[in-house]
Amino acid sequence: MPAPIAFAPLALAVLALGSAWAVGQVLGLDAASRAGYWLGVAGGTALLALFAYPLRKRLRSLRTLGATRHWFVFHMLMGVLGPWLILVHCNFRVGSLNAAIALASMLVVAASGVVGRYLYRHVHQGLDGRHAELAELRRRLHATHERLATSLALAPQVRDRLFAFEAAALATPAAGPVRLLRDSRRAARTARREVHQLIESALRDAPATFDARRRKEIRANWQRHAEHHVEQTLRVVQLRAWERLFAGWHVLHLPFVYVMVACAVVHVIAVHAY
Ligand code: HEM
Structure with missing residues (x-):
């Protein structure tokens, strides 16, 4: 938030x-x-x-x-x-x-x-x-997978890091709501930082024919998709915690x-x- x-x-x-x-x-x-x-x-x-x-x-x-x-x-x-x-x-x-x-x-x-x-x-x-329904949130999260597969075809390491974040977040054992919110936010922060570094490294390896403007567009596009995926994952993981607090x-x-x-x-x- x-x-x-x-x-x-x-x-x-x-x-x-x-x-x-x-x-x-x-x-x-x-x-x-x-x-x-x-x-x-x-x-x-x-x-x-x-x-x-x-x-x-x-x-x-x-x-x-x-x-x-x-x-x-x-x-x-x-x-x-x-x-x-x-x-x-x-x-x-x-x-x-x-x-x-x-x-x-x-x-x-x-x-x-x-x-x-x-x-x-x-x-x-x-x-x-x-x-908000868990099934609907899961469906939206799932829909990001296809988009990541196409948009991150040139940066599979970024996609793998995002999937690893999702798998770990969804496997989090049931904890108290406050702890769950805190831990998932921390994991998201780490994932975002690492994804950012992986994006930069993938851009360094990108074909030399890509000029500066193209690289800027690609960076923005990857970051947008990555952020959307992290957000959707957090929404799925945190829904139960917010429901209990409410x-x-x-x-x-x-x-x-x-x-x-x-x-x-x-x-x-x-x-x-x-
Ligand atoms: C002295 C002022 C207020 C009184 C007496 C009051 C009273 C109530 C009551 C009786 C309920 C219904 C609980 C229920 O449906 O079980 C309620 C729900 C709620 N109130 Fe207030 N409220 C006040 C001020 C506020 C303010 C300032 C806000 C937000 C800006 C707010 C936001 C909410 C919310 C989010 C709900 C839950 C809605 C829901 O579950 O449908 N209330 N309030």
Whole structure:
């Protein structure tokens, strides 16, 4: 996974927290003020609205309400907007234990949601809940073999190194998901480095009639095919690991949602009662 994508969730969290803090400072709001109160109502409404997605996913009767992926995007938007509005509403201050627990559990759920989105994209194709299938990934990996055989006809050593990487990666004994992800990435890094060296060596042995431009094209073509093969191999090897991490995430995510909802209800009742 390219580093910018891996760090995107962190960047989003920092941006959301930083901007909510800055807006809170500029407006100097108090949760009890009129504007503060209505920001709280707006945040609470956004949080309530995001439950439309799990409901849409589960209730057959809501199928007419549009594709799941739109509701999922709406869920994520409200999942960021709701906590953002609540942070501006309370200006990073809490007046009671119940409000503190409500705020903390909301932040944990929102942060966990961002992590969940990161895991989700490894297990699904697109946003409509379609699971990536191992058989389909294996088929795609297999399809790279024919392409490698033709495109790397002049560099059999590169092709052999790629096949050796694939065979070793697929034979990896079942390990914990984190270890499997780490080990397969390491093996891919080594394979990429060696493939790069083998490509250079094959180009040195290429017919002298190949001019510099032709060599550049061939290098780019070989590297593209090699990278595609390494990526497809990693997807096959890592799918199970991502699935297990995503399943574990689901189990952790929900209890915090329940705590958040319970505290938010108590908080709203307390605010209107006193
Ligand atoms: C306080 C804010 C949030 C709350 C209360 C919340 C709540 C929930 C709930 C109840 C589910 C359904 C779990 C299930 O279907 O079993 C869920 C799933 C999910 N949420 Fe959130 N969420 C929040 C914020 C976010 C954010 C900010 C993101 C990402 C940017 C996000 C991404 C996800 C993902 C990826 C799933 C799994 C989807 C699936 O399996 O279909 N959530 N969330």
